[in-house]
Amino acid sequence: MRRAPFVLSALLLLAVSAAQAAGLRHFDVPAGPDGPAIRGVAWHPCAEPPHEIDARGGRTFFGVNDCPIVGDKLPLIVISHGRRGWLGGHHDTAAALADAGFIVVTINHPTDTERDTSGTDSLAVTVERPADIKRTIDYALGGWPDAVRIDAGRIGLFGFSWGGYTGLAAIGGEPDLRRGLPSCQTSSLRACKELEGGERPSGPVIHDPRIKAAIIVDPFPVLFFAAESLKAVTIPIQLWSSDPAQNGDGLSGCCAAAINDRLPSRPEFHLVQDAKHFSFLATCTPAETAKMVAICTDAPGFDRVAFHQRFNAAAIAFFRTQLGEAATR
Incomplete structure (x- = not known):
C-alpha cells in the first residue's frame, strides 16, 4: 500500500514523539596508522x-x-551498515x-x-570493517568530547548485512580467508576472486572483547564462517532474518538461518515473514523511493x-536485558 508523503512523515514523527527526541552530534574518527578517517x-x-x-x-x-546529552554512564551501541550503505541507513533504530x-x-x-x-x-574490507x-x-x-557520558563496561553492536559479517568478526568470529575455500571457489564475490588469485588479507581480523551483546541482521557473506569459525562467539546475540521466499532478487545477502545453526550458543532468533533483506532499513522517504525502488x-x-x-522495541528490550537499564528520565 502506498502512503501519501505527508502521511508517511506523520507516522514517522509519531513513532519518535511518544517520549522525547534523539540528539545528534556529528564527529570524525581521525585518520591514523590503523586506517583513514571515519565519519x-x-x-x-x-x-x-x-x-x-x-x-x-x-x-x-x-x-x-x-x-545537551541527558544522563551519565550510558550504554554505548555501535551500528555497522550494509554493503554500500551509509551511517543513516538505520536512523530510526x-x-x-x-x-x-x-x-x-x-x-x-x-x-x-x-x-x-x-x-x-x-x-x-573483510579485515578493515x-x-x-x-x-x-x-x-x-x-577522543570524543562526551566520552565521560559512556559506561565503558556496557557496549553493544548492531550489524546489518555486511555489517552483520562485521559484527560477527568483531565479537570473535574468525572468517576463513584462505585460497581454496570450497564455498568461495564457486562464488562471484570479489573477495573470493581475490583469494583465488593469490591475494591475502592485509592483516588479522580485529576482535573487540569490550562488546558485550550484539544484534545481527541478515549477515552477509556467511561463506567465510563455518561453525568452527564461530566457536569463540559467546556473547548474547539477537539474530534477525528476512524471509527466504522474498529474496530472489540477487541484490543482497539472505538470510540468517545458516548462522543460527552454526553459533555455539543459540541466539534469540527472529525470522520475519514476508520481510525482504532491505525491509530492515529505515522507511524510505518519497525522494528515496524514487531513486532506490x-x-x-x-x-x-x-x-x-x-x-x-x-x-526497534525488540532491540531496546534486548540491549536493556543484556547491558542493563539505560538512562531514567
Whole structure:
C-alpha cells in the first residue's frame, strides 16, 4: 500500500514523539596508522521535542542537532551498515535506542559506502570493517568530547548485512580467508576472486572483547564462517532474518538461518515473514523511493513502518536485558 508523503512523515514523527527526541552530534574518527578517517554520528538521549532534520539527498532524520546529552554512564551501541550503505541507513533504530537512554554511534565504513565503493565486496574490507568498529569504540571512549557520558563496561553492536559479517568478526568470529575455500571457489564475490588469485588479507581480523551483546541482521557473506569459525562467539546475540521466499532478487545477502545453526550458543532468533533483506532499513522517504525502488519497495502487504516499531522495541528490550537499564528520565 502506498502512503501519501505527508502521511508517511506523520507516522514517522509519531513513532519518535511518544517520549522525547534523539540528539545528534556529528564527529570524525581521525585518520591514523590503523586506517583513514571515519565519519560518524552520535545519537543520544535529549530532553527536547523532535523535529525533521534534512539529512540531504531527500532524506530526513527526526531529532535535535547538538542537544545537551541527558544522563551519565550510558550504554554505548555501535551500528555497522550494509554493503554500500551509509551511517543513516538505520536512523530510526538509532533514534529509538537513543530515546530509550543509549548513546548510539553510526559510522560510514571507508571504501564501502554509497559514495565510495572502491572496497565493496573486497578482501580488504573483510579485515578493515572489524577494525573500523574497534577504532570507533576507541574514539568514543577516548577522543570524543562526551566520552565521560559512556559506561565503558556496557557496549553493544548492531550489524546489518555486511555489517552483520562485521559484527560477527568483531565479537570473535574468525572468517576463513584462505585460497581454496570450497564455498568461495564457486562464488562471484570479489573477495573470493581475490583469494583465488593469490591475494591475502592485509592483516588479522580485529576482535573487540569490550562488546558485550550484539544484534545481527541478515549477515552477509556467511561463506567465510563455518561453525568452527564461530566457536569463540559467546556473547548474547539477537539474530534477525528476512524471509527466504522474498529474496530472489540477487541484490543482497539472505538470510540468517545458516548462522543460527552454526553459533555455539543459540541466539534469540527472529525470522520475519514476508520481510525482504532491505525491509530492515529505515522507511524510505518519497525522494528515496524514487531513486532506490528496489531497496524501498517491500513485499505486498508488508508494512515497514509497523514492523520497525516492533523491531526497534525488540532491540531496546534486548540491549536493556543484556547491558542493563539505560538512562531514567
